[in-house]
Amino acid sequence: MSEESTAFLAIYIITFLxxxxxxxxxxxxxxxxxxxxxxxxxxFMLNLAVSDLFFLTFLPLKMKEAADDMVWNMPHILCHFSDIMFFFPLYLSSLFLTAISAERYVCVAFPVTYKxxxxxxxxxxxxxxxxxxxxAFAIFPYKASFLDSDEADNNTNLLSLDAKPQGCCINHTAKQLTELLSVQLSLAVVFxxxxxxxxxxCYISLIRILIKCPLFKRQRKLRVTGLIVxxxxVFAISFAPYNASQIVGFIKHEIPNxxxxxxxxxTLNVCFDSIIFFCISKDMRRAIKVSAKALFSFMPI
Structure with a gap:
Protein backbone atom coordinates (compact mmCIF):
# COMPACT_ATOMS: atom_id res chain seq x y z
CA MET A 1 0.00 0.00 0.00
CA SER A 2 1.35 3.44 -0.96
CA GLU A 3 1.93 6.21 1.58
CA GLU A 4 -0.96 8.22 0.12
CA SER A 5 -3.38 5.29 0.44
CA THR A 6 -2.21 4.69 4.01
CA ALA A 7 -2.79 8.35 4.87
CA PHE A 8 -6.27 8.21 3.32
CA LEU A 9 -7.17 5.07 5.26
CA ALA A 10 -5.85 6.51 8.53
CA ILE A 11 -7.87 9.73 8.14
CA TYR A 12 -11.00 7.80 7.17
CA ILE A 13 -10.70 5.58 10.25
CA ILE A 14 -10.01 8.53 12.59
CA THR A 15 -12.95 10.43 11.11
CA PHE A 16 -15.26 7.46 11.58
CA LEU A 17 -14.15 6.74 15.17
CA PHE A 44 -30.56 22.92 12.15
CA MET A 45 -28.36 20.82 14.43
CA LEU A 46 -30.56 17.76 13.83
CA ASN A 47 -30.17 18.16 10.08
CA LEU A 48 -26.41 18.66 10.43
CA ALA A 49 -26.21 15.45 12.50
CA VAL A 50 -28.28 13.56 9.91
CA SER A 51 -25.99 14.87 7.17
CA ASP A 52 -22.92 13.67 9.09
CA LEU A 53 -24.47 10.24 9.72
CA PHE A 54 -25.33 10.01 6.04
CA PHE A 55 -21.69 10.68 5.19
CA LEU A 56 -20.36 8.23 7.78
CA THR A 57 -22.67 5.48 6.50
CA PHE A 58 -20.91 5.47 3.11
CA LEU A 59 -17.41 6.15 4.45
CA PRO A 60 -16.59 2.39 4.71
CA LEU A 61 -16.72 2.24 0.89
CA LYS A 62 -13.91 4.80 0.78
CA MET A 63 -12.05 2.85 3.47
CA LYS A 64 -12.21 -0.25 1.27
CA GLU A 65 -10.93 1.74 -1.72
CA ALA A 66 -8.00 3.12 0.32
CA ALA A 67 -7.22 -0.35 1.74
CA ASP A 68 -7.03 -1.63 -1.86
CA ASP A 69 -4.43 1.05 -2.67
CA MET A 70 -7.01 3.32 -4.37
CA VAL A 71 -8.03 0.54 -6.79
CA TRP A 72 -11.79 0.10 -7.18
CA ASN A 73 -12.43 -3.62 -6.59
CA MET A 74 -16.14 -3.23 -5.89
CA PRO A 75 -19.03 -3.24 -8.43
CA HIS A 76 -18.59 -0.37 -10.88
CA ILE A 77 -22.11 0.94 -10.26
CA LEU A 78 -21.08 1.70 -6.67
CA CYS A 79 -18.25 3.95 -7.90
CA HIS A 80 -20.39 6.89 -9.09
CA PHE A 81 -22.96 6.26 -6.36
CA SER A 82 -20.34 6.35 -3.61
CA ASP A 83 -18.88 9.59 -4.95
CA ILE A 84 -22.30 11.27 -4.94
CA MET A 85 -23.09 9.96 -1.45
CA PHE A 86 -19.64 11.04 -0.28
CA PHE A 87 -19.91 14.68 -1.38
CA PHE A 88 -23.66 15.11 -0.90
CA PRO A 89 -23.45 15.40 2.93
CA LEU A 90 -20.28 17.52 2.84
CA TYR A 91 -21.88 20.31 0.83
CA LEU A 92 -25.05 19.97 2.89
CA SER A 93 -22.96 20.53 6.01
CA SER A 94 -21.77 23.89 4.68
CA LEU A 95 -25.39 24.98 4.17
CA PHE A 96 -26.51 23.86 7.63
CA LEU A 97 -23.47 25.50 9.24
CA THR A 98 -24.48 28.70 7.46
CA ALA A 99 -28.03 28.34 8.76
CA ILE A 100 -26.68 27.88 12.30
CA SER A 101 -24.51 30.99 12.00
CA ALA A 102 -27.45 33.05 10.72
CA GLU A 103 -29.68 31.71 13.50
CA ARG A 104 -27.13 32.61 16.21
CA TYR A 105 -26.77 36.10 14.75
CA VAL A 106 -30.55 36.69 14.60
CA CYS A 107 -30.93 35.31 18.14
CA VAL A 108 -28.53 37.91 19.54
CA ALA A 109 -29.11 40.86 17.19
CA PHE A 110 -32.90 40.61 16.89
CA PRO A 111 -34.18 38.86 20.03
CA VAL A 112 -37.77 40.04 19.51
CA THR A 113 -37.91 38.64 15.98
CA TYR A 114 -36.27 35.43 17.18
CA LYS A 115 -39.14 34.82 19.62
CA ALA A 136 -31.38 18.66 -7.58
CA PHE A 137 -27.80 19.97 -7.88
CA ALA A 138 -26.36 16.51 -7.15
CA ILE A 139 -27.88 15.17 -10.38
CA PHE A 140 -25.53 17.24 -12.56
CA PRO A 141 -22.16 15.70 -11.56
CA TYR A 142 -23.73 12.25 -11.81
CA LYS A 143 -25.02 13.10 -15.29
CA ALA A 144 -21.63 14.51 -16.33
CA SER A 145 -19.95 11.22 -15.41
CA PHE A 146 -21.98 9.38 -18.05
CA LEU A 147 -21.45 11.73 -21.00
CA ASP A 148 -19.69 9.84 -23.79
CA SER A 149 -19.72 6.75 -21.59
CA ASP A 150 -18.89 4.52 -24.56
CA GLU A 151 -15.71 6.50 -25.26
CA ALA A 152 -14.80 6.39 -21.56
CA ASP A 153 -15.28 2.63 -21.57
CA ASN A 154 -13.00 2.36 -24.60
CA ASN A 155 -10.33 4.38 -22.78
CA THR A 156 -10.67 2.10 -19.77
CA ASN A 157 -10.39 -1.00 -21.97
CA LEU A 158 -7.26 0.37 -23.64
CA LEU A 159 -5.72 1.04 -20.25
CA SER A 160 -6.66 -2.44 -19.07
CA LEU A 161 -4.53 -3.89 -21.91
CA ASP A 162 -1.54 -2.51 -20.06
CA ALA A 163 -2.73 -4.40 -16.96
CA LYS A 164 -2.96 -1.21 -14.94
CA PRO A 165 -5.39 -1.33 -12.01
CA GLN A 166 -8.18 1.21 -12.24
CA GLY A 167 -9.41 3.66 -9.64
CA CYS A 168 -12.84 5.15 -9.29
CA CYS A 169 -13.83 7.99 -11.66
CA ILE A 170 -10.32 8.83 -12.86
CA ASN A 171 -10.79 8.30 -16.61
CA HIS A 172 -12.79 11.09 -18.26
CA THR A 173 -13.34 11.99 -21.86
CA ALA A 174 -12.80 15.60 -22.95
CA LYS A 175 -16.55 16.23 -22.94
CA GLN A 176 -16.99 14.66 -19.51
CA LEU A 177 -14.11 16.70 -18.09
CA THR A 178 -15.49 19.98 -19.47
CA GLU A 179 -18.94 19.30 -18.07
CA LEU A 180 -17.61 18.01 -14.74
CA LEU A 181 -15.31 21.00 -14.18
CA SER A 182 -18.20 23.41 -14.91
CA VAL A 183 -20.42 21.61 -12.41
CA GLN A 184 -17.65 21.57 -9.79
CA LEU A 185 -17.14 25.31 -10.21
CA SER A 186 -20.86 25.91 -9.67
CA LEU A 187 -20.82 23.74 -6.55
CA ALA A 188 -17.76 25.58 -5.20
CA VAL A 189 -19.39 28.99 -5.68
CA VAL A 190 -22.92 28.15 -4.52
CA PHE A 191 -22.14 25.73 -1.70
CA CYS A 202 -22.86 36.66 10.80
CA TYR A 203 -20.00 35.79 13.13
CA ILE A 204 -18.12 39.08 12.72
CA SER A 205 -21.36 40.90 13.54
CA LEU A 206 -21.97 38.56 16.46
CA ILE A 207 -18.50 39.18 17.88
CA ARG A 208 -19.01 42.94 17.66
CA ILE A 209 -22.30 42.62 19.58
CA LEU A 210 -20.75 40.44 22.28
CA ILE A 211 -17.85 42.86 22.75
CA LYS A 212 -20.17 45.84 23.12
CA CYS A 213 -22.60 44.10 25.47
CA PRO A 214 -21.17 43.19 28.91
CA LEU A 215 -24.37 41.41 29.99
CA PHE A 216 -23.51 38.12 28.35
CA LYS A 217 -21.98 35.58 30.71
CA ARG A 218 -18.40 34.44 30.24
CA GLN A 219 -19.46 30.82 29.62
CA ARG A 220 -21.80 31.88 26.85
CA LYS A 221 -19.07 33.96 25.23
CA LEU A 222 -16.73 30.96 25.38
CA ARG A 223 -19.33 28.73 23.74
CA VAL A 224 -19.89 31.29 20.99
CA THR A 225 -16.12 31.49 20.49
CA GLY A 226 -15.92 27.70 20.24
CA LEU A 227 -18.77 27.69 17.73
CA ILE A 228 -17.01 30.29 15.58
CA VAL A 229 -13.66 28.47 15.78
CA VAL A 234 -14.53 23.30 8.85
CA PHE A 235 -14.41 25.93 6.12
CA ALA A 236 -10.67 26.66 6.26
CA ILE A 237 -9.25 23.14 6.66
CA SER A 238 -11.93 20.84 5.23
CA PHE A 239 -13.78 22.79 2.56
CA ALA A 240 -11.36 25.48 1.30
CA PRO A 241 -8.55 23.29 -0.16
CA TYR A 242 -10.92 21.00 -2.03
CA ASN A 243 -13.06 23.81 -3.45
CA ALA A 244 -9.90 25.73 -4.37
CA SER A 245 -8.77 22.69 -6.38
CA GLN A 246 -12.08 22.74 -8.24
CA ILE A 247 -11.73 26.44 -9.09
CA VAL A 248 -8.11 25.95 -10.22
CA GLY A 249 -9.18 22.91 -12.23
CA PHE A 250 -11.83 24.92 -14.06
CA ILE A 251 -9.34 27.71 -14.86
CA LYS A 252 -6.63 25.30 -16.12
CA HIS A 253 -9.15 22.86 -17.60
CA GLU A 254 -7.50 19.95 -15.83
CA ILE A 255 -7.71 18.26 -12.45
CA PRO A 256 -4.78 19.55 -10.29
CA ASN A 257 -2.21 17.06 -8.99
CA THR A 267 -13.39 14.19 5.33
CA LEU A 268 -12.24 15.94 8.54
CA ASN A 269 -15.35 18.10 8.40
CA VAL A 270 -17.25 15.54 10.51
CA CYS A 271 -14.63 15.75 13.28
CA PHE A 272 -14.86 19.55 13.44
CA ASP A 273 -18.66 19.35 13.51
CA SER A 274 -18.25 17.65 16.90
CA ILE A 275 -16.89 20.96 18.28
CA ILE A 276 -20.02 22.74 17.06
CA PHE A 277 -22.31 20.13 18.62
CA PHE A 278 -20.44 20.43 21.92
CA CYS A 279 -20.64 24.24 22.00
CA ILE A 280 -24.34 24.43 21.17
CA SER A 281 -25.92 21.45 22.92
CA LYS A 282 -26.06 21.29 26.70
CA ASP A 283 -27.22 17.67 26.50
CA MET A 284 -24.24 16.90 24.29
CA ARG A 285 -21.82 18.35 26.83
CA ARG A 286 -23.49 16.40 29.62
CA ALA A 287 -23.38 13.14 27.62
CA ILE A 288 -19.69 13.61 26.82
CA LYS A 289 -18.88 14.29 30.49
CA VAL A 290 -20.78 11.17 31.57
CA SER A 291 -19.05 9.07 28.90
CA ALA A 292 -15.64 10.45 29.90
CA LYS A 293 -16.26 9.65 33.58
CA ALA A 294 -17.38 6.12 32.69
CA LEU A 295 -14.28 5.64 30.54
CA PHE A 296 -11.87 6.87 33.21
CA SER A 297 -13.56 4.71 35.85
CA PHE A 298 -12.48 1.58 33.93
CA MET A 299 -8.93 2.79 33.43
CA PRO A 300 -6.30 1.59 35.93
CA ILE A 301 -4.94 4.24 38.27
Missing part, protein backbone atom coordinates in the same frame (compact mmCIF):
# COMPACT_ATOMS: atom_id res chain seq x y z
CA UNK A 18 -14.50 10.39 16.23
CA UNK A 19 -17.42 11.44 14.07
CA UNK A 20 -19.82 8.52 14.40
CA UNK A 21 -20.34 8.47 18.21
CA UNK A 22 -20.52 12.27 18.32
CA UNK A 23 -23.02 12.40 15.46
CA UNK A 24 -25.17 9.76 17.16
CA UNK A 25 -25.03 11.67 20.46
CA UNK A 26 -25.94 14.91 18.69
CA UNK A 27 -28.80 13.24 16.84
CA UNK A 28 -30.25 11.73 20.03
CA UNK A 29 -29.88 14.97 22.03
CA UNK A 30 -31.56 16.99 19.26
CA UNK A 31 -34.46 14.53 19.04
CA UNK A 32 -34.89 14.72 22.82
CA UNK A 33 -34.69 18.52 22.81
CA UNK A 34 -37.14 18.91 19.94
CA UNK A 35 -39.56 16.56 21.69
CA UNK A 36 -39.41 18.71 24.85
CA UNK A 37 -39.19 22.25 23.51
CA UNK A 38 -38.10 22.75 19.89
CA UNK A 39 -35.92 25.72 18.95
CA UNK A 40 -34.63 26.72 15.49
CA UNK A 41 -31.05 25.87 16.45
CA UNK A 42 -32.16 22.31 17.34
CA UNK A 43 -33.76 21.86 13.91
CA UNK A 116 -41.70 34.71 16.81
CA UNK A 117 -43.93 31.61 17.15
CA UNK A 118 -43.42 30.88 13.44
CA UNK A 119 -39.65 30.51 13.76
CA UNK A 120 -39.87 26.70 13.99
CA UNK A 121 -41.91 26.56 10.78
CA UNK A 122 -39.41 28.79 9.00
CA UNK A 123 -36.47 26.70 10.22
CA UNK A 124 -38.10 23.45 9.12
CA UNK A 125 -38.95 24.96 5.73
CA UNK A 126 -35.35 26.12 5.26
CA UNK A 127 -34.07 22.60 5.98
CA UNK A 128 -36.54 20.99 3.56
CA UNK A 129 -35.63 23.48 0.81
CA UNK A 130 -31.92 22.84 1.48
CA UNK A 131 -32.27 19.07 1.05
CA UNK A 132 -34.40 19.41 -2.08
CA UNK A 133 -32.19 22.09 -3.64
CA UNK A 134 -28.96 20.19 -3.19
CA UNK A 135 -30.56 16.92 -4.30
CA UNK A 192 -18.79 27.01 -0.45
CA UNK A 193 -18.02 30.64 -1.29
CA UNK A 194 -21.49 32.06 -0.65
CA UNK A 195 -22.02 30.12 2.63
CA UNK A 196 -18.52 31.09 3.78
CA UNK A 197 -19.18 34.80 3.17
CA UNK A 198 -22.51 34.58 4.99
CA UNK A 199 -20.88 32.83 7.96
CA UNK A 200 -18.15 35.48 8.10
CA UNK A 201 -20.71 38.29 8.10
CA UNK A 230 -15.28 25.13 14.91
CA UNK A 231 -17.10 26.61 11.92
CA UNK A 232 -13.97 28.35 10.63
CA UNK A 233 -11.97 25.12 10.99
CA UNK A 258 -2.96 18.09 -5.39
CA UNK A 259 -6.70 17.48 -5.86
CA UNK A 260 -6.61 14.15 -3.99
CA UNK A 261 -4.72 15.61 -1.03
CA UNK A 262 -7.37 18.32 -0.74
CA UNK A 263 -9.98 15.59 -1.09
CA UNK A 264 -8.48 13.83 1.93
CA UNK A 265 -8.87 16.94 4.12
CA UNK A 266 -12.52 17.15 3.13
Missing amino acids: IGFPNAVLAFCSCIRKIHRKPLPIDI SPKRIIYSTLICVVTWVMFS FLLPFLICCF GTLL WHMKAFMLN
